[in-house]
Amino acid sequence: MASALSRLLAALRTATVAAALILPAAAAVAGPVPAQDAATAEAVTAGTATEEGGGADNPTAGTPGPANRMFVQALQLIRQADNTFDVAEESRLLKEADKLFNEIVTKYPDSSLAVQLVTNQFVGDFDFYEFRSRIRALVCNDALGSLCFLHRIGEMLPPVETPINAARWDWLSLAVAYQQLGDPGRAKEIMAPFVSAVRRGGVADSSGQDLFVARALSLMGQTPLALDITRQINDCSTRIYNLADIAKAASWRGDAALTNALADEAKSYASSHNCAWELGLVAQSLLRAGKEAQARTLFLNTVETQFSKFKETLGDCCPPELAVAAADIGEPKLALGLLSTVQDENPWTIPAVLGRLAKRGETGMAVAYAEQVADIDTRGEAFAELVEAAMKRGEPAAANDLMNRLNKLVDDAAGRRPGLLAQRAKAEKAFYNDDRWRRSFQLAINAAEKASNFVRRDIGAPLLAALVRIETGLPMLD
Numbered sequence: 446m447a448s449a450l451s452r453l454l455a456a457l458r459t460a461t462v463a464a465a466l467i468l469p470a471a472a473a474v475a476g477p478v479p480a481q482d483a484a485t486a487e488a489v490t491a492g493t494a495t496e497e498g499g500g501a502d503n504p505t506a507g508t509p510g511p512a513n514r515m516f517v518q519a520l521q522l523i524r525q526a527d528n529t530f531d532v533a534e535e536s537r538l539l540k541e542a543d544k545l546f547n548e549i550v551t552k553y554p555d556s557s558l559a560v561q562l563v564t565n566q567f568v569g570d571f572d573f574y575e576f577r578s579r580i581r582a583l584v585c586n587d588a589l590g591s592l593c594f595l596h597r598i599g600e601m602l603p604p605v606e607t608p609i610n611a612a613r614w615d616w617l618s619l620a621v622a623y624q625q626l627g628d629p630g631r632a633k634e635i636m637a638p639f640v641s642a643v644r645r646g647g648v649a650d651s652s653g654q655d656l657f658v659a660r661a662l663s664l665m666g667q668t669p670l671a672l673d674i675t676r677q678i679n680d681c682s683t684r685i686y687n688l689a690d691i692a693k694a695a696s697w698r699g700d701a702a703l704t705n706a707l708a709d710e711a712k713s714y715a716s717s718h719n720c721a722w723e724l725g726l727v728a729q730s731l732l733r734a735g736k737e738a739q740a741r742t743l744f745l746n747t748v749e750t751q752f753s754k755f756k757e758t759l760g761d762c763c764p765p766e767l768a769v770a771a772a773d774i775g776e777p778k779l780a781l782g783l784l785s786t787v788q789d790e791n792p793w794t795i796p797a798v799l800g801r802l803a804k805r806g807e808t809g810m811a812v813a814y815a816e817q818v819a820d821i822d823t824r825g826e827a828f829a830e831l832v833e834a835a836m837k838r839g840e841p842a843a844a845n846d847l848m849n850r851l852n853k854l855v856d857d858a859a860g861r862r863p864g865l866l867a868q869r870a871k872a873e874k875a876f877y878n879d880d881r882w883r884r885s886f887q888l889a890i891n892a893a894e895k896a897s898n899f900v901r902r903d904i905g906a907p908l909l910a911a912l913v914r915i916e917t918g919l920p921m922l923d
Contacts, residue, residue: 725766800830
């Protein structure tokens with residue numbers, strides 16, 4: 446993860462002394478670069494730094510004496526950590542060393558040593574980049590903790606290429622996950638370069654789409670910034686997707702006024718810009734805002750229009766969001782009919798639609814449809830959604846039957862499908878409402894780490910979505 450973020454932040458680095466003013470948090474995610482001052486590094490690691498108050502300090506290098514002494518003290522702490530078998534003591538010593546390194550940067554930013562640390566240079570034979578990675582890995586002293594899960598998933602994510610020209614939903618999901626699970630500092634480190642790229646126009650396609658940055662910001666509580674980015678976009682799809690997702694995040698926070706305002710804004714924009722394909726999203730937003738009559742009218746008119754166009758042109762029948770809207774509004778037969786036409790290109794709609802139908806009491810219909818899904822991972826996700834729906838409806842017997850079906854899929858896969866294991870963890874959280882899901886999620890990460898490069902490349906976002914859903918109870922990253 447650190448090596449990937451080093452590439453991510455490469456565009457933000459400079460070769461001047463001004464780099465020494467960067468916060469220690471930025472240094473924590475940058476990658477190693479070749480040493481620029483080998484003589485200084487060797488002098489420091491040999492303990493030959495100038496003593497404070499003695500000798501002639503270089504005025505352009507700040508106050509090297511105390512900085513060098515702190516560096517040597519930090520190295521001594523690291524050596525002590527290397528020689529202990531006590532995990533708690535190792536963690537304490539490493540964190541004390543990290544505090545000393547941070548103090549060097551903040552107190553003596555003009556020193557050559559601070560520049561080397563903040564840019565993750567080797568100092569003699571000391572690899573500060575490797576040390577920072579070791580500090581981040583301390584969260585895995587609690588192997589079943591969610592922050593450890595995040596750390597391990599982050600290590601699997603493919604690196605972000607620089608200069609940034611495409612926002613990566615897996616990395617943005619990681620930022621959202623850190624924000625939601627208690628490490629907002631780490632979340633900002635990951636998110637900031639993407640936001641900077643959007644402002645420079647570097648994360649966009651030919652239509653000016655921001656490609657998920659605004660949506661991630663809304664999930665991190667940065668609503669004004671998310672809306673500012675969104676309202677500069679004139680592409681129907683991204684503009685309305687963003688408005689719908691920002692409204693959804695507002696409703697989760699209990700902000701009914703903003704939810705209502707954004708639903709109206711999405712409807713108005715769609716009408717004034719002839720955004721026909723996105724009307725399913727608008728209907729969902731209106732329904733979320735409590736405007737059921739408006740949502741139903743818009744939905745039925747859209748369905749009629751879409752089917753008429755399909756008969757005339759034989760093109761794409763319907764937007765996938767229309768199937769989801771049908772389930773939300775309570776049109777089960779229409780929802781399944783629409784689902785059957787869009788699921789091949791949009792398999793994510795299967796668990797989304799079936800889960801919604803089951804929550805409205807159409808459990809038998811949803812289960813029968815799920816059993817016919819060919820893809821094992823998608824079927825498992827559908828079963829997990831149905832387990833949660835059954836528990837919310839107070840139907841533990843039905844939930845137990847669905848849990849057994851899901852467990853059979855997992856057993857048949859013999860631990861080789863990390864996504865399926867993550868869905869079992871999600872279902873276990875809903876069914877048992879305790880922490881036994883953590884063992885299943887740990888197995889999911891173990892399986893992902895052992896999988897092929899192809900699987901590892903694509904599994905990060907699904908694992909993050911499942912983890913955030915488990916911890917928050919909300920489908921933030923689905």
